[in-house]
Amino acid sequence: MRDEPAIILAERLSKAYGNLPALRSLDLSVKPGEFVALLGANGSGKSTLLRLLSGLSKPTGGRLRVGGWEMPGEALAVRARIGLVAHRPLLYENLTARENLDFYGALYGIDRRERARRIQDSLRAFDLHKRADSLARTFSRGLKQRLSIARATLHQPDLLLLDEPYSGLDQRAVALLDEMLAAARAEGRTIVLSTHQLTRVPPAADRALVLSRGRISFDAAIGSLDLSEIYRSASA
Amino acid sequence: MKTPFITCVAAIVRKDLRAEIRSRELLSVMGLFALLSVLLFSFALELDRQAREEVVSGVLWVTLIFASLLGLNRSMALERDQGGLDAILAAPVSRAAIFVGKLLGNFVFTGIVGFVLLPLMTALYGMNLLRAPLILTTIIGLFGFATVGTLLATLTVQTRAREALLPIAMLPIVLPFVLTAVRATKAILSGAAANEWQSALGMLAAITLIYFLLCLLLYEYVVGE
Numbered sequence: 001m002r003d004e005p006a007i008i009l010a011e012r013l014s015k016a017y018g019n020l021p022a023l024r025s026l027d028l029s030v031k032p033g034e035f036v037a038l039l040g041a042n043g044s045g046k047s048t049l050l051r052l053l054s055g056l057s058k059p060t061g062g063r064l065r066v067g068g069w070e071m072p073g074e075a076l077a078v079r080a081r082i083g084l085v086a087h088r089p090l091l092y093e094n095l096t097a098r099e100n101l102d103f104y105g106a107l108y109g110i111d112r113r114e115r116a117r118r119i120q121d122s123l124r125a126f127d128l129h130k131r132a133d134s135l136a137r138t139f140s141r142g143l144k145q146r147l148s149i150a151r152a153t154l155h156q157p158d159l160l161l162l163d164e165p166y167s168g169l170d171q172r173a174v175a176l177l178d179e180m181l182a183a184a185r186a187e188g189r190t191i192v193l194s195t196h197q198l199t200r201v202p203p204a205a206d207r208a209l210v211l212s213r214g215r216i217s218f219d220a221a222i223g224s225l226d227l228s229e230i231y232r233s234a235s236a
Numbered sequence: 237m238k239t240p241f242i243t244c245v246a247a248i249v250r251k252d253l254r255a256e257i258r259s260r261e262l263l264s265v266m267g268l269f270a271l272l273s274v275l276l277f278s279f280a281l282e283l284d285r286q287a288r289e290e291v292v293s294g295v296l297w298v299t300l301i302f303a304s305l306l307g308l309n310r311s312m313a314l315e316r317d318q319g320g321l322d323a324i325l326a327a328p329v330s331r332a333a334i335f336v337g338k339l340l341g342n343f344v345f346t347g348i349v350g351f352v353l354l355p356l357m358t359a360l361y362g363m364n365l366l367r368a369p370l371i372l373t374t375i376i377g378l379f380g381f382a383t384v385g386t387l388l389a390t391l392t393v394q395t396r397a398r399e400a401l402l403p404i405a406m407l408p409i410v411l412p413f414v415l416t417a418v419r420a421t422k423a424i425l426s427g428a429a430a431n432e433w434q435s436a437l438g439m440l441a442a443i444t445l446i447y448f449l450l451c452l453l454l455y456e457y458v459v460g461e
Contacts (some may be wrong), residue, residue, distance in 0.1 A: 054326050058460070076238055080328035090323035094255040106247035107327040109239035135258070151323070 007032045007067055007159060007190045008053060014061035015048050015214075022048040024214040025062065030192065032158070035185045037201045037222075038194040040211035046194035047087075049211070050163045053192065054084045067158065080108065083152035087164035089144040090151070093137035097128055097147050100136055101154055108155035122150045126180070142173030149180055153189075160184055162193040166200055178202055241336075244329040248337025249344075252311070256345065261314070266307040266349045273299040274353065278360045292361050293421035297414055299353065300374075301381060301407075304346045308385035309402050311342055312393040321390075325459055335386065335455040343382040350374045369424045373437055377417040380444035384409050387451040391458050413447075416440045 008030035015023040023045045030036055040046050051057035053066055055075030064071040066078045084090070091100050098119060105115040123129040126146045136144065145165060152160060162181075166174055182204035185191060193202060201208055201222065210218035256262055277295045281287075315321040315338075324334055354365045354374065385406060392401040420436035422428075 056322060056325055076328055076330075079326060080238075082326065084323065084326045086319060086322060088319040090319040092251065092255055092318055092320055094258045095251065099251075099254060103247055103251045104323065104327070106243060107239055107324060107329055109243060109328070 006030060006065075007034075008192070009065040010062065011064075012062035013049075013052070013059055013064050015045075015052060015057065016060045021214055023052070023059075026214065026216060028209070028216065030190060032190055033185075033188050034207060035181070035191040035202070035205045036193070037205040037208045038192055038211060039198050039201070039208060039218075040194070040196065042196050044196075044211040045214040046196070046211055047163050048214075050084075050161050050192065050194055053159075054082055054161055055079055056084075080155070081158045083155070083157035083160045085145075085148050085152045085160070085162040085165050087167050089136075089148040091136045091144060091147060094135060096133045096135055097123065097139075097150075098132045100147065101151055104151050105154050110155060118154055122154055126150045141168045142170060142176070145169060145173060145177065146180070149177070153184065158190060160189050160191045162191070164195055165193060166195055166197060174200075178204065239327065239329045239333075241330060241333045244327075244333035245337040245340065248324070248334065249340045252338070252341030253344065255314075256341075262307045262310050262345050263348060265310060266303045266345065267352060269306055270299050270303040270349050270353050271356065273302065274357055274360060288361050288363065289425060290422075292357065292363055292365075293418045293425060295361075296353065296357060296365070296421060297377070297417050300346070300350055300378065301410065301414065302403075303349050303353075304342075304378070304381045304385055305403050305406065307345050307349070308342055308382075308389040309393075309399055311338075311345070312386075312389035313398065316393045321459070331456040331459055332452050334459070335452055338390070339382055339386045339451075342386050343379055346378045346382055347375065350378050363425060365425070367424060369433055369437065370421060373417060373420045373424065373433075373440065376437070376440050376444055377413055380413045380440070380447055381410060383444065383448045383451050384413075387455055387458060390455070412443050413440065416443060 006029040008028060010026055010028040013023055013026045013028070014021065038046050038049065048057065052059055052064060052071065055072060055078055058072045067081055069078045071078060092103070095103065101119045101122060102115060105119065110118065123132050126149065128143070128146060128150065131139065131143065136147065139147065165177060169177065181191060181193070181202050185204045193205070205222050207221055208218070209216055274295065281291060354371070358365045388405050388409070389402055392398045392405060395401055416436055416439050420433050420440055423433035423436055
């Protein structure tokens with residue numbers, strides 16, 4: 001990433017699907033190493049914002065810089081430094097955990113020997129090594145989510161984007177996910193995590209943002225967080 | 237930093253082949269459809285030798301097109317359902333490499349069906365379809381179908397009516413392939429002069445090349461949003 005004070009910088013960022021606005025003139029700045037929880041009801045624009053940040057979608061107005069690169073023009077450079085975890089695990093059901101990681105590792109240009117080493121480390125770190133050669137279709141939702149995060153971090157991204165990662169997870173899996181996110185945070189990665197569960201702010205997060213109808217309606221450091229304020233903002 | 241083109245293509249082809257060897261989801265559907273089609277044509281058209289010569293090239297290509305359509309639809313639906321295409325698009329790879337990777341995977345699957353079909357039709361129709369020029373025509377024709385099909389399946393898979401939409405979008409576009417491929421096949425099977433089937437084959441190769449270049453350029457726009 002380029003040496004910039006903000007890893008994400010959005011100025012009057014807009015996105016519309018036909019006549020339907022999803023993001024309206026949004027201003028946002030995220031510092032390197034910051035962990036931002038993006039909260040909001042379904043349809044508030046969270047997934048759209050994450051798709052814009054990951055280069056999967058193009059803005060219809062405003063300006064977006066990620067890691068110092070202009071989006072979408074320089075998206076190719078940005079993609080190498082981003083890890084994406086969507087609400088779907090983005091895994092191939094008929095491949096094993098190891099094969100899934102190997103495939104994505106190859107797409108990120110990691111050479112074969114280094115890839116094998118990182119896959120082994122990653123499978124251990126995410127406690128998946130005992131199921132390394134099992135097909136992804138035999139995994140529970142929680143296991144798939146762990147494998148999905150292993151996939152998204154294999155290339156050691158600077159920016160980790162997670163879209164509704166808590167969906168469908170039981171309490172144990174949620175606790176494990178929080179641990180993994182805290183570890184990623186401690187490694188200095190910038191994290192942007194979206195969730196529609198307003199009370200589900202990850203413990204390691206530094207900042208909470210609430211999106212409502214495509215606009216940021218609340219932005220505060222976690223220390224000064226007032227849940228009633230969040231509820232009011234989300235339903236505004 | 238962009239992942240090298242070849243690395244990306246090889247990874248996608250390897251992934252598709254590996255998943256298919258395990259599930260046999262595409263090949264079983266395409267193979268069974270092709271088998272039933274040629275059997276049905278063979279029983280429905282009780283033909284004498286001369287009439288068989290007339291229709292066999294049409295039966296071959298119609299069967300191949302519809303079998304390809306089934307496979308292409310399923311192949312892209314698997315990418316969409318498992319969300320894999322989004323993850324591939326989020327990686328630092330060129331869209332052209334993704335297109336070529338998916339195209340080669342689809343080509344291998346349709347190719348396998350094609351090469352099962354040729355000996356099968358040889359047995360059923362009592363005509364030798366295992367001739368080098370005909371094998372070459374089949375390879376080029378199927379590559380052309382896979383090219384157009386990969387682009388259009390990526391486009392239609394994002395819609396709700398994808399299964400109906402792909403044939404509607406694809407059949408008019410592949411018409412030049414079908415007509416040229418049928419012409420070449422007919423000339424080869426009837427034992428016509430070499431220059432007759434060679435010109436048809438050359439035309440088929442030229443159409444395939446033009447479509448390949450067009451699809452390569454258009455793929456970026458198809459997956460752009």
